[in-house]
Amino acid sequence: MYPSEFDYERAETVDHALELLSGDPEAKIISGGHSLIPMMKSGLANPGTLVDIGEIDELTGIEWDDDTVSVGALTTYATIADDDELWDELPVLAEAAHEVGDIQVRNRGTIGGNVAHGDPASDLPAAVLAADATVVVQGPDGERRIDVDDFFLGMYATELGEDEILTGLEFPRSENATTTGAYVKKPSPSSGYALVGVAVSLEVDDGRIESARVAANGIMDHGVRLEPVEDGLVGESLDDVSFEDVAAVADEDLEEFMMMDDIQASAEFRAQLLKVYTEEALNDAVDRLDASLPTA
Ligand SMILES: Cc1cc2nc3c(=O)[nH]c(=O)nc-3n(C[C@H](O)[C@H](O)[C@H](O)COP(=O)(O)OP(=O)(O)OC[C@H]3O[C@@H](n4cnc5c(N)ncnc54)[C@H](O)[C@@H]3O)c2cc1C
Incomplete structure (x- = not known):
């Protein structure tokens, strides 16, 4: 099937993406597109505007500091599953990413898209719950940090507002054990x-x-x-x-x-x-x- 007509905008920054989102109540973020495009093709999603955040560099990558591992929303499953340090310190996340779909899906699909989508049959929700994540989101009123235990609400329903962007996830590093x-x-x-x-x-x-x-x-x-x-x-x-x-x-x-x-x-x-x-x-x-x- 073909999706219904939509506008397409490429966001340069997170603020730009928020601005584009606020300009159309029917707008939707697109990251890897591996859930959204099939939903559009089957008529389950009909966004007025697609706001493509795929080129926002600040949303990609894995950063380590003394207490926390931060994973940007646009980081792909392939990047996570190929990261030796994550296999050492956060194997539950690396293994869940490795288990997603096939290599094409892992090369395009993103951790942020997976978590934001809230599909009960996806692999990442359990992994981020087990890894005690903090979900970091940005909205018109600034940044919110959501305990993952409060994030998943139901089928395709999360704590994320329509006008918010999931920018990353943070995972605590163990001090002694x-x-x-x-x-x-x-x-x-x-x-x-x-x-x-x-x-x-x-x-x-x-x-x-x-x-x-x-x-x-x-x-x-x-x-x-x-x-x-x-x-x-x-x-x-x-x-x-x-x-x-x-x-x-x-x-x-x-x-x-x-x-x-x-x-x-x-x-x-x-x-x-x-x-x-x-x-x-x-x-x-x-x-x-x-x-x-x-x-x-
Ligand atoms: C053939 C196939 C097999 C698959 N197999 C599996 C599997 O085995 N396990 C599994 O877990 N998944 C599987 N998937 C789904 C895949 O993991 C998707 O990539 C994932 O569900 C969504 O991530 P995405 O980056 O593609 O998001 P998109 O499809 O771009 O977006 C999904 C939804 O999240 C919203 N969104 C995306 N990013 C953000 C953001 N940063 N902030 C706010 N909202 C956002 C979008 O508006 C949309 O509503 C499969 C998909 C395909 C096509």
Whole structure:
């Protein structure tokens, strides 16, 4: 199908993009276009103006300081998945980016577009929840910093206002403990999107789990934390904890009637996948930790 007619504007700066957005209530930002263009072609989105932010250099790239890793909104999955430092320090993000679509999608699609879009079957929401991100947005009234726990509201619904631009995400760096993590998913056989995806980020000190953030895609109408799993992990010794037992409560806090239930997988099947993939993600995270330890 063909999209309906629209105007096209290329923004030079974030302020310019905000100005263009304010000029048309039907305007939409375009980044990689890998969700928006298919939606326009199928008639699900009909923007009056496309505001292309793709050439705004300040929105691209990964920056490190003592406490934080900042990832610009336009940073592609390929850039994230090719970054060795991210695999070392924030493996949950690197692995989720690596799991998105195919190489063409990873070369064009952006972290900002993925998070802003709020698709429950996308890979990034769980990863940014597990990595404890702060979502940085710019609007007519200046900058807002949103805790990722407050960001995803529902299917394609986020805390981002129509007149705001997601400019980047910030991730805390661990001071003392070692961070490990993993992202695994059961891809839809037809689209490759997550039927269920589980992201894990653990801080481990001297063989003990100091903190745990575990989140899932594909199970509810937006990415969700799995707090019963986190509660079962914190304070446990890696030698003693049973990931099978911990993962068995993965769906405990989730309202069954709100679970995704469609032609691809019933809610019951997704709940079972959630437990299996939670256990797998935890095992992968710990294997990654073992692999990074020096051998005697
Ligand atoms: C064949 C195919 C397979 C795919 N497989 C997967 C997969 O396995 N896993 C997965 O997670 N995704 C998958 N995707 C989706 C892909 O990851 C998209 O790139 C992503 O969902 C949107 O990012 P984008 O940069 O392309 O955003 P766009 O398509 O440009 O925009 C998406 C939406 O977000 C808004 N937006 C974009 N950037 C910003 C911003 N900076 N600030 C405010 N609003 C913004 C737009 O207005 C639009 O509403 C697939 C896509 C295709 C075409």
